[in-house]
Amino acid sequence: LKRLTDKYFDINIVDVEIRQTRDGSGIGRFTLISVRWSDTVEGAWIMVVLNRNCVTLFTVNEMEFGMILILFVASIPTILAEDISYGTIVVDGTTSIAQTDDNFVCATIDWWPHDKCDYKQCPWHYTSAITLDLSHPILTKALQGLYLYYPVSGLFVVTNLCSSHCIAFNRLRIRIGGSLQDQVLYNVGNLKSPCHPFRKMKHGLFGFSKGCLQMKRWDELNHFFNATSVMLTFGLNALYGRHKIKGSLWGGEWDSSNAQDFIKYSISKGYQIDSWEYGNELSGNGVGAHVHADRYGKDLIHLKKIIKELYRGSQFEPSLVAPGGFFNQQWFTKLLQVSGSNVLDAISHHIYNLGAGSDPKLVSKILDPNHLNKVANTFINLARTVQTHGPWSSAWVGESGGAYNSGGPHVSDTFVNSFCALLWHRLMGKVVLAVGSDASPFLRSYAHCSKGRIGVTLLVINLSDQAKFITDVQNSMNNNIRLATEQQNISRKSFSRSLKNTASGAEIEASSDEYSYREEYHLTSKNGYLQTQTMVLNGIPLELTSTGNIPRLDPIRVNVKSPISITPLSIAFVVFPDFVAPACR
Numbered sequence: 001l002k003r004l005t006d007k008y009f010d011i012n013i014v015d016v017e018i019r020q021t022r023d024g025s026g027i028g029r030f031t032l033i034s035v036r037w038s039d040t041v042e043g044a045w046i047m048v049v050l051n052r053n054c055v056t057l058f059t060v061n062e063m064e065f066g067m068i069l070i071l072f073v074a075s076i077p078t079i080l081a082e083d084i085s086y087g088t089i090v091v092d093g094t095t096s097i098a099q100t101d102d103n104f105v106c107a108t109i110d111w112w113p114h115d116k117c118d119y120k121q122c123p124w125h126y127t128s129a130i131t132l133d134l135s136h137p138i139l140t141k142a143l144q145g146l147y148l149y150y151p152v153s154g155l156f157v158v159t160n161l162c163s164s165h166c167i168a169f170n171r172l173r174i175r176i177g178g179s180l181q182d183q184v185l186y187n188v189g190n191l192k193s194p195c196h197p198f199r200k201m202k203h204g205l206f207g208f209s210k211g212c213l214q215m216k217r218w219d220e221l222n223h224f225f226n227a228t229s230v231m232l233t234f235g236l237n238a239l240y241g242r243h244k245i246k247g248s249l250w251g252g253e254w255d256s257s258n259a260q261d262f263i264k265y266s267i268s269k270g271y272q273i274d275s276w277e278y279g280n281e282l283s284g285n286g287v288g289a290h291v292h293a294d295r296y297g298k299d300l301i302h303l304k305k306i307i308k309e310l311y312r313g314s315q316f317e318p319s320l321v322a323p324g325g326f327f328n329q330q331w332f333t334k335l336l337q338v339s340g341s342n343v344l345d346a347i348s349h350h351i352y353n354l355g356a357g358s359d360p361k362l363v364s365k366i367l368d369p370n371h372l373n374k375v376a377n378t379f380i381n382l383a384r385t386v387q388t389h390g391p392w393s394s395a396w397v398g399e400s401g402g403a404y405n406s407g408g409p410h411v412s413d414t415f416v417n418s419f420c421a422l423l424w425h426r427l428m429g430k431v432v433l434a435v436g437s438d439a440s441p442f443l444r445s446y447a448h449c450s451k452g453r454i455g456v457t458l459l460v461i462n463l464s465d466q467a468k469f470i471t472d473v474q475n476s477m478n479n480n481i482r483l484a485t486e487q488q489n490i491s492r493k494s495f496s497r498s499l500k501n502t503a504s505g506a507e508i509e510a511s512s513d514e515y516s517y518r519e520e521y522h523l524t525s526k527n528g529y530l531q532t533q534t535m536v537l538n539g540i541p542l543e544l545t546s547t548g549n550i551p552r553l554d555p556i557r558v559n560v561k562s563p564i565s566i567t568p569l570s571i572a573f574v575v576f577p578d579f580v581a582p583a584c585r
Helices: 002-008 062-074 139-143 179-183 215-227 257-268 293-310 329-339 362-366 369-373 376-389 421-427 492-500
Strands: 013-022 029-037 044-051 054-060 083-099 106-109 148-150 155-157 173-176 184-187 211-214 231-236 243-246 249-251 275-278 319-325 346-350 394-399 428-437 443-450 456-462 467-475 517-525 535-537 556-559 564-566 570-576
Touching (some): 083 443, 083 456, 179 184, 184 215, 211 215, 257 293, 275 293, 293 319, 346 376, 421 428, 456 467
Parallel strands (some): 184 211, 346 394
Antiparallel strands (some): 044 054, 083 428, 428 443, 467 564, 517 535, 517 556, 517 570
16 A cells, blocks of 8 residues: 555555455455545545455545445456455463363274265275274374375375374374274173174164174284274273163163173283273263263263272273263263262263264355354363363363264365364474464464474464465564453454554564574365365375375475465464464473
8 A cells, every 4th residue: 555655646644444345245355445545635545456456446535435335346246366365363372271182183993884874875894993904004004193094985095194204193092982882792701692793783773783892803903003002992882781761762780791801801911901981972862872871970980990990900090981972061060970089081072063974065064164163162161061070080072073974975085174183293282372363264273382392383274265364473472462262252353453552573583583484384175176185285295105105294484574375275384483482381
């Protein structure tokens, strides 16, 4: 604006207002810039910027403004070029607002057999705990975090990669569990029932019979987990000995004998189980089956006693985790009250906030910030429940597959639903920092202390399919901005006012301007196709080499004082080595 004024006008700008808005049909965006000049000019100049190549400049008085804006909006073409939206992200490095676990990134090996089908597809193939090929040359690398496995396609999709000379995860947590968990019998000890493989059964739970885990297979799994340094969580059958009462409600006493024999066998073989999880999705109204919370709580007391007795004298006692189901505040509260102090080490819940995999609107949900924000209430309420009724327990997310029923075809196994677990694990430390922004809600930002080094790492996700965001990153220590730490307390309007009061140029402190830089990892879809199975890092497709090795994951180095550019529908990890954050010391 200043350059425009100097070139065309011999007057001074008095005030500028910039607003991002949309056209009447909701399909395009434009930037409206209201410029008030000195009193020597009557009225005000209005500049409307459609894109970098189209600028409309005209003058109106206050009365005419509304009418001209309406006429202008009506004339906007059906499809507009890419927008550029400017904003500022402020990171508060003075205090930690939360802390994640060392093994924040984890994965589940399920029990579903190859003939589990949904929506005219049978995506699981032979990937269950019973049938998974443990000798597959890629599997070892997969469990080390070199790949992400998407069960929808049954393929190892290269989305999160590491250079061939590094190990991605020190230890990856693997959970064995899932919907058929409460139908699994362990063929050990004095098993009272026949032990046969899963087979389809019309009136069986989830359409299948009971299944069997042979100890030979359990030995093979543990040898593999030991070789790959897996941290194992195993889900126990919580319905053994019970019977269906009415509808999905199951009652009767839990028969712990099979679980006890199984745990005893595992101890005798020296298998390292980090935690035992009790039951799968039996909380609240359950999924397929449910058990009342008071009975479930008494089961946990009994199971805790079994674990303590069997591991007496051992150097390590596994944690007890439950219930591995959808959060129901009344049910979870009752569970903690009945089980009592120091019985439940972690309270686990599942998140499938996209709904069923058959929903044709899955992609639009993934890209809708308002829809994504809804899940925050679950976390807030769960945290309050744990703090009030079970502060000795930590909160876990046991499953978070996005869409349930095996995911969404051509969605759950593609870029649009991807999560860069490896880059998160390599770059984001455990300490979570508060972040504020005056940008559109389509730009989501998260900040952690960097992992294994000083500084801060920022994760930004651009959900917009049209807007490129140009953002500055500032340190709240330099501009005295107070950030809200809970989502419902954040006001974009008040935040914007705070930014206007900041000192000019207050950004990231560095030890030397000459060598001040940041590292950027920009992730996009191949050829701009959201549902591709190939991710692109800084313009380079991430694909295996001809020898099956992993390509390097290298950042680009950028001057720390330059703004960050986030293209539409992209993810960026940005590392600030010189960011001063007392909370990270």
